[in-house]
Amino acid sequence: MTRVRFDTTDVDVGERESVLDALLRAGADVPYSCRSGVCQSCCLRAVEGTPPSAAQVGLPPTLVALGHFLACVAHPQDDLVCARPGALAGAVDATIRERESIAADVVRVRISPNIPFVVKPGQYVNLARTDGLVRSYSVANLADEDGYVELHVRVLEHGAMSRWIANDAVPGTPVSLRGPAGSCVYVPGSPHEPLLLAGSGTGLAPLLGIARDALRHAHRGPIHVMHGGRTEAALYGADALAQLARAHANVAVTRCVLEGPGSDDIVQGRLDHVIAARHADLSGWRVYLCGHPDLVRTLQQDAFLAGASLDAIHADAFLTRADAPVPTG
Numbered sequence: 001m002t003r004v005r006f007d008t009t010d011v012d013v014g015e016r017e018s019v020l021d022a023l024l025r026a027g028a029d030v031p032y033s034c035r036s037g038v039c040q041s042c043c044l045r046a047v048e049g050t051p052p053s054a055a056q057v058g059l060p061p062t063l064v065a066l067g068h069f070l071a072c073v074a075h076p077q078d079d080l081v082c083a084r085p086g087a088l089a090g091a092v093d094a095t096i097r098e099r100e101s102i103a104a105d106v107v108r109v110r111i112s113p114n115i116p117f118v119v120k121p122g123q124y125v126n127l128a129r130t131d132g133l134v135r136s137y138s139v140a141n142l143a144d145e146d147g148y149v150e151l152h153v154r155v156l157e158h159g160a161m162s163r164w165i166a167n168d169a170v171p172g173t174p175v176s177l178r179g180p181a182g183s184c185v186y187v188p189g190s191p192h193e194p195l196l197l198a199g200s201g202t203g204l205a206p207l208l209g210i211a212r213d214a215l216r217h218a219h220r221g222p223i224h225v226m227h228g229g230r231t232e233a234a235l236y237g238a239d240a241l242a243q244l245a246r247a248h249a250n251v252a253v254t255r256c257v258l259e260g261p262g263s264d265d266i267v268q269g270r271l272d273h274v275i276a277a278r279h280a281d282l283s284g285w286r287v288y289l290c291g292h293p294d295l296v297r298t299l300q301q302d303a304f305l306a307g308a309s310l311d312a313i314h315a316d317a318f319l320t321r322a323d324a325p326v327p328t329g
């Protein structure tokens with residue numbers, strides 16, 4: 001049994017419990033979202049004791065060197081005294097610059113970092129409110145060219161951050177950005193490689209970013225963007241996709257809906273089925289998958305079985321608190 005201290009909380013960590021679960025059980029106020037080691041919102045810093053290296057996977061080496069770790073996947077062997085991540089945890093003060101509703105339940109928010117913030121299109125950032133609420137969002141634009149970071153946020157009925165963004169995050173509101181993280185990025189150097197970019201809902205955000213990045217690197221191979229939604233109303237971004245396809249002969253767009261009749265430019269059917277029908281052989285393809293965790297998992301398996309090599313499949317599942325595994329003690 002190990003013991004963990006954080007702020008005024010001092011608690012034993014059960015054998016199969018994570019540091020996060022133990023601290024929450026004891027009433028500590030630790031931010032978290034996915035509980036799966038993905039979003040990095042539970043990042044803490046060990047000021048005494050050694051955090052398990054398995055809980056540092058995916059963190060930048062500078063943060064690892066300073067003792068940062070992800071509390072939700074930390075099962076320590078030693079006692080730990082923890083603190084909130086330091087200023088060096090890459091948090092950059094920023095300001096909401098623009099906010100616009102772009103579909104019934106999707107808000108586009110543009111954020112100006114107060115100092116240069118390097119992020120590649122398709123990576124995700126951790127957006128933090130001044131009260132410490134943190135959530136991950138994927139970057140939809142070429143932030144280095146645009147000078148701002150564009151996020152597409154699906155507004156959930158009881159979502160703490162997404163509702164706040166939709167209702168309260170007016171231009172001028174201070175926030176901060178941490179990260180970036182994630183490997184869903186365009187890899188220059190193989191300009192003829194075919195690219196499949198597939199996702200559901202706001203999974204379109206990183207896919208748009210990746211497509212734009214590929215095109216500015218003069219990618220000449222086919223770029224197939226496949227966007228799925230429950231209904232036509234969920235298929236936002238039609239204009240942006242049409243514009244890309246009009247301007248670049250190598251870009252093809254397929255949009256599909258689960259419910260509804262379909263139309264000239266919308267296929268009726270499940271995204272995974274539509275992809276399987278059109279891309280039975282993905283050997284030699286680079287595949288990017290983003291959006292709902294169940295769909296991403298299915299598409300990952302399908303892409304591998306269709307011949308895409310594991311290192312050519314990049315995926316970001318948009319895990320929410322609702323997907324978080326139930327804590328074990």
Ligand SMILES: Cc1cc2nc3c(=O)[nH]c(=O)nc-3n(C[C@H](O)[C@H](O)[C@H](O)COP(=O)(O)OP(=O)(O)OC[C@H]3O[C@@H](n4cnc5c(N)ncnc54)[C@H](O)[C@@H]3O)c2cc1C
Pocket residue numbers: 033034038039124135136137138139151152153154155156157158159160161162163202203205206316317318319320321322323
């Ligand atoms: C790598 C990554 C990238 C992401 N990129 C994007 C993106 O580009 N765009 C985007 O829209 N989202 C993205 N997400 C999801 C995003 O981080 C948030 O999880 C999402 O916006 C919901 O946050 P929220 O605060 O609004 O909702 P929360 O308050 O976290 O709640 C989420 C949902 O879970 C329910 N819920 C809350 N707590 C519980 C609980 N304990 N048990 C059961 N249900 C619960 C709520 O009712 C709500 O429906 C990404 C996630 C990850 C991990």
Ligand code: FES
Pocket residue numbers: 031032033034035036037038039040041042043070071072073
């Ligand atoms: S990484 Fe720990 S809550 Fe997401």
